[in-house]
Amino acid sequence: MISEQFAMVDAIEQMCAGKKVGFLPIRTAADVMATDVKTLTMDHTVKAFLDFMATYKVRHAPVVDFHDEDKRNPYFVGVVSQRDVLRLTLPYAGQIGGQAIDRKALRQLLAQIVARKPKSASPHTPIQEVIATMINNRIGMVPVLDDSNLVGIITTTNIIKLYTKLDAAMRTLYPELKHVTKSTEPVPVGSPEVAALFSWVSQTVRDVMTENVVCLRQQDELAEAMKVMQKHKFRHLPILDEHDKLVGIVSDRDILQHLPFAGRRPPGQPARFRKHLFKVDPKTASLRLPMDRIMTRKTANVSPDLSVCEAAKMLRKSKIDCLPVLDERENICGIVTVTDLMCALLAVYKPTQQSQPNPG
Secondary structure, three states: OEEEEEOHHHHHHHHHHHOOOOOOOOOEHHHHOEOOOOOEEOOOEHHHHHHHHHHHOOOEEEEEEEOOOOOOOEEEEEEEEHHHHOOOOOOOOOEEOOEEOOHHHHHOEHHHOOEEOOOOEOOOOEHHHHHHHHHHHOOOEEEEEEOOEEEEEEEHHHHHHHHHHHHHHHHHHOHHHHHOOOOOOOOOOOOHHHHHHHHHHOOEHHHHOEOOOOOEEOOOEHHHHHHHHHHHOOOEEEEEOOOOOEEEEEEHHHHHOOOOOOOOOOOOOOOOOOHHHHOOOOOOHHHHOEHHHHOEEOOOOEOOOOEHHHHHHHHHHHOOOEEEEEOOOOOEEEEEEHHHHHHHHHHHOOOEEEEEOOOO
16 A cells, blocks of 8 residues: 545545536635735724724734825734723723723823734745644734735634535535534545545534633622633633623633733743733722623524534624533533644645555
8 A cells, every 4th residue: 555645625526526516625825815905004093993893894904104204105014803992991981882991091102002013924825824824823814915915814714614614615526425423423524635525524623622711700800800811822712600601701701801002012932821811900990890790791602513504604793702612411512613623624635645556
């Protein structure tokens, strides 16, 4: 026997070509990036960024500056994210959209908080490298630069959309997959490539979810949630009641909205997870807020037997980053996040070993 390697994306492309099924493989950043990019400038304020997010329903804004006074030749500087501006709440500081906002924070220029020289890609960067960059650096958006010019952006939403595209191609090639799960008999396939593809398409949430979930109680305080997130590098914590049933979820965004204005963003990348975002005076009153005051209630949840593709669709449609996983007794048994799905997606691009008979 001899061994050959193939990537599942190559196998799908070859099968689609053989059966004349339309399929454009996603191989580079250029294949998936959004090119209609809206930007802000260094002179825009935090208030302008809040309006920008509301108008375009996004969580990130590329920031540009200009070499000349005519402002005709913008160049990319960095990125401002929603997390950078969430620490704006101060009691009795005024009302915007029903939320108390620090007026000083609203006037702050993006030049003071922009993350400069963020992780980026070129149009030719392999898509698996873009996904790995997002996973390893815990970022939700990668700017795409061509000779330092901003030509596009890739968000986690763009990546998660790949599930729908790959799933549609496979189910067009093999309609019988619509009725197949891992609990049924395997589809009769004639090649290792198809077998590998079937195994990937038929993955369930159970296959990709994070188990041994760290949960908090409704009465636990905000300060404890911050410690747990920093220790485990989590961005979401399920909240349980006295009967160990899921009643809500707290994200790092929920926490940041209850911390006072942080001021300027510190230079460089902190060594500790969320160090600069969670930096706060220990005497801050909001640190004693219980989880039931800040958690999101009535959260969507899924069964461990739900297909991964359906979970991806739920995350996209609801514009959320995680789904608690509940067993048949409605006890939490895991959590599936956008990061979990991106990790699973890397398998499509990873060369897989197959065996072939020796010639002759």
